[in-house]
Every structure is written in structure tokens, then in C-alpha cells.
Amino acid sequence: MSTSKPSAFWPEIDPFEMGELAVTDPHRLYWEQVGKADGEPVLFLHGGPGAGCTPTDRRFFDPEHFRVVLFDQRGCGRSTPLGELSSNTIDDLVRDIEQLRVALGIESWHVFGGSWGSTLALYYAQECPEAVRTLILRGIWLFRDEELDWWLYSVRSVLPETWEEFAGHIPQEERGDLLGAYRRRLDSSDDDVALEAARRWSSYEAACCTLLPNPDFAAHFDDPDVARSVARLETHYFATGRFEPRDLLLQRIDEIRSIPTFVVHGQYDMVCPSKNAHDLKRVWPEASYVIVPDAGHSSHEPGITEQLVAAMNRIRETGSPTLTA
Numbered sequence: 294m295s296t297s298k299p300s301a302f303w304p305e306i307d308p309f310e311m312g313e314l315a316v317t318d319p320h321r322l323y324w325e326q327v328g329k330a331d332g333e334p335v336l337f338l339h340g341g342p343g344a345g346c347t348p349t350d351r352r353f354f355d356p357e358h359f360r361v362v363l364f365d366q367r368g369c370g371r372s373t374p375l376g377e378l379s380s381n382t383i384d385d386l387v388r389d390i391e392q393l394r395v396a397l398g399i400e401s402w403h404v405f406g407g408s409w410g411s412t413l414a415l416y417y418a419q420e421c422p423e424a425v426r427t428l429i430l431r432g433i434w435l436f437r438d439e440e441l442d443w444w445l446y447s448v449r450s451v452l453p454e455t456w457e458e459f460a461g462h463i464p465q466e467e468r469g470d471l472l473g474a475y476r477r478r479l480d481s482s483d484d485d486v487a488l489e490a491a492r493r494w495s496s497y498e499a500a501c502c503t504l505l506p507n508p509d510f511a512a513h514f515d516d517p518d519v520a521r522s523v524a525r526l527e528t529h530y531f532a533t534g535r536f537e538p539r540d541l542l543l544q545r546i547d548e549i550r551s552i553p554t555f556v557v558h559g560q561y562d563m564v565c566p567s568k569n570a571h572d573l574k575r576v577w578p579e580a581s582y583v584i585v586p587d588a589g590h591s592s593h594e595p596g597i598t599e600q601l602v603a604a605m606n607r608i609r610e611t612g613s614p615t616l617t618a
Contacts, residue, residue: 302352302598314396316367316389317380323371324364324393327351332360333608334399336390338406338413339363340432343526345370347513349593353405353601358609362402364393366413369522376525382534387417394424403608405601407431407592408565409530412542419548428554428580429604429614431597432562432590433569437539441531443566445471448501452563459497462490476528488517494527495520501563504589546577554580555607555614557600559588581615 308325315321325346335354339346346363354361365372367381367389394402403426406414411430418425434440449456460468467474478490492515499514500506513519538544554577558570567584574582585596592598604614 302349302602303354303356304352305348306351306356308351314364314389314393316392317385319374320367320377320380321373322364322367322389322393324362326360326362326397328354328356328359328361330360332358334397334402335359335361335605336394336402336404337361337363338404338410338417339366339370340406340408340410341369341523341526342366342409342413342530343369343376343523344409345372345519345522353592353598354605355609359605362393362397362399364389368526375518376521378525378529381526381529383413383416383530386413387420390417391421391424400424401426403427403429403614405429405605408434408590412436415542415549418552419542419545422549422552425549425552427608427614428549428552429601429608430554430556431558431592431601432565433556433558433573434565435540435542435569435572436534436536438535440565440569441472444564448563452501455497455500459493462493472528472531475524476532479525479528488521491517491520491524494524498523498527498564502589502591504559504561504587504594507591507593510591510593543572543576546573550577550579553613553615555604555616556580556582557597557604558582558584559590559594559597560584560586561588562590564590581617583616 306327308327309330311325313321314324337350345365350363366386368377401424404414412434414428414430418428463471463474475490475494479487481487495514499511503510556570558567560567583600588594588596608614
């Protein structure tokens with residue numbers, strides 16, 4: 294049986310299969326599989342929206358036990374067209390996941406998602422509970438008004454210089470609607486204007502993701518394609534993709550209450566405040582929760598990585614990620 298120190302990622306690994314999935318025109322989705330071809334299936338859902346998957350995302354899972362499916366959501370990563378906003382809603386993403394599951398011949402799978410990936414994982418599970426064996430969630434994002442207000446404005450109370458760099462790109466008279474102001478610039482016909490807005494938005498996110506500065510992590514967000522897709526898709530979803538009612542994910546917990554679920558959240562998460570995990574626990578006490586006391590948002594924070602790998606190891610040993618299984 295494979296063993297791993299739970300504090301460490303598994304070794305680097307290449308896909309054993311990759312491909313493209315044609316979905317709603319004009320979108321084509323990149324997907325890949327790593328690990329054991331006949332192993333226990335896991336779906337990895339990346340954050341953002343718009344961040345895409347990275348090679349590190351393959352490394353939470355024992356490659357001798359799990360068959361891990363990763364895909365870049367519409368408009369990001371290696372999916373095309375990059376930054377495309379048409380036919381790009383959370384319901385489209387759920388249909389994509391189901392199309393991919395059927396195409397790969399998978400009856401049901403464990404679903405692993407962080408940040409926006411936790412939003413999508415919860416919504417997907419509520420829409421298609423029969424397809425979800427377990428949920429492993431990191432950095433809970435429930436997509437409510439208070440969370441968007443925190444991200445756009447209240448971060449300044451903790452990281453004033455970081456926020457001022459972000460807001461300072463926008464003239465004072467437009468800062469009452471930072472979301473709208475950034476969207477206008479990202480949609481500019483002047484590519485330099487659009488790219489600079491994308492870089493400012495993306496670098497703000499990168500700076501907020503880790504408890505301590507992490508140049509390697511931040512470098513990913515410096516890539517122009519990553520910056521464009523993250524900024525365009527996040528502003529698109531924030532402006533047009535909100536739930537009705539706003540706390541829909543909390544209201545529908547009964548749909549998934551029986552799914553074994555593990556939640557890990559950094560105490561000092563500046564992107565998705567730890568109150569989000571507390572609010573989820575209040576309505577879903579049956580799930581398992583760990584608040585990492587010395588971590589921010591990123592899955593690369595050592596304490597969060599340790600908890601995620603340990604949760605997957607529990608699935609390998611017991612079939613469930615929960616702490617009480």
C-alpha cells in the first residue's frame with residue numbers, strides 16, 4: 294500500500310490521458326487524467342472562476358489508488374476560447390461536468406474543490422447528488438453579497454496597501470463601483486488598457502491568497518493569459534452569475550446532507566473569510582471541519598495541503614474523508 298507524509302504533496306506526475314470536450318459552441322474544454330487508470334475516480338474543480346488547473350493540482354492524490362480527472366472550465370487555462378464569456382454560467386459548468394463524467398464512463402466520483410471550486414462543488418452536488426460520493430472542500434466561497442463586499446472593499450481594513458494598489462488603478466470618482474469599473478476596462482478595445490486592468494485584478498488576488506508572500510505562487514497570476522481569464526471570468530460571474538436567493542447554497546444543504554464531506558479553511562483567509570466555513574457548519578454540522586490556525590487561502594499553505602492530502606488518504610483507507618468515519 295502507498296504511504297505519504299500528509300504534510301507533503303505527492304510527487305510530480307504527468308497525465309496518462311488528455312483530451313478536448315466539445316460543449317456549447319464556441320467552447321472546447323481541456324481535460325486530463327492522472328494516477329491509476331482503473332482507480333477510484335476523483336473530480337478536481339479549480340478556483341477562480343478562471344484560474345485553470347496547474348501541475349501541482351494533480352499532487353493531492355495517491356497516484357496508485359485514485360483516478361483523478363482535472364479540467365479547465367470554460368474560458369480559462371487550456372480550454373478555448375480563452376476568456377470567453379458567452380454561454381458561461383454555473384449551470385453551463387454543471388452540464389459540462391456531467392458530460393465529461395458520462396464521456397469518461399464514470400458512474401460517480403469524489404468531488405474536490407477549493408475557493409470558487411468549493412462553490413461549484415456544492416452547487417454540482419446539489420444538482421446531481423447521485424453522482425457525488427464525497428466532497429472535499431477548501432476555502433469556502435458561498436457567493437453571497439457580504440463575500441463580494443469583503444473582497445472588493447473590506448480587505449482594505451486588513452491589507453490597506455494591497456487594496457490601495459488594486460483600487461488605485463481606478464479613478465476616485467469610479468471607486469464606488471470597483472466591479473463595474475474593472476469590467477469596463479477589461480472590455481476595452483484597447484488591449485493595453487484591458488491587460489493592465491487584468492494584471493491589477495489578478496495581482497490583487499495573488500497577494501491576498503497566502504499568509505506570507507509567496508513569489509512562486511504569485512508568478513502564476515503574472516502570466517498574461519492567466520491574468521486575463523481570471524479577471525474577465527471573475528468580474529463576469531460576480532456581476533451576472535449571482536444566486537437567487539443569495540444564500541441558495543445554504544438553503545439547499547438538505548439535498549446533500551448525507552454526502553460525507555470534509556471542509557478545511559485557513560483562519561486568516563483574506564479571499565474567503567473563515568466566517569464562510571462557520572456559516573456552512575451552522576447549517577451542516579454533520580460535515581467535518583478543520584480551521585488551520587496559521588494559514589491563508591491557498592491550497593499551497595502547508596497546513597491546508599496537509600489536511601487535504603490527509604482527507605484523500607482517509608478516503609483511500611475508509612471510503613470517507615470525514616474525521617469521524
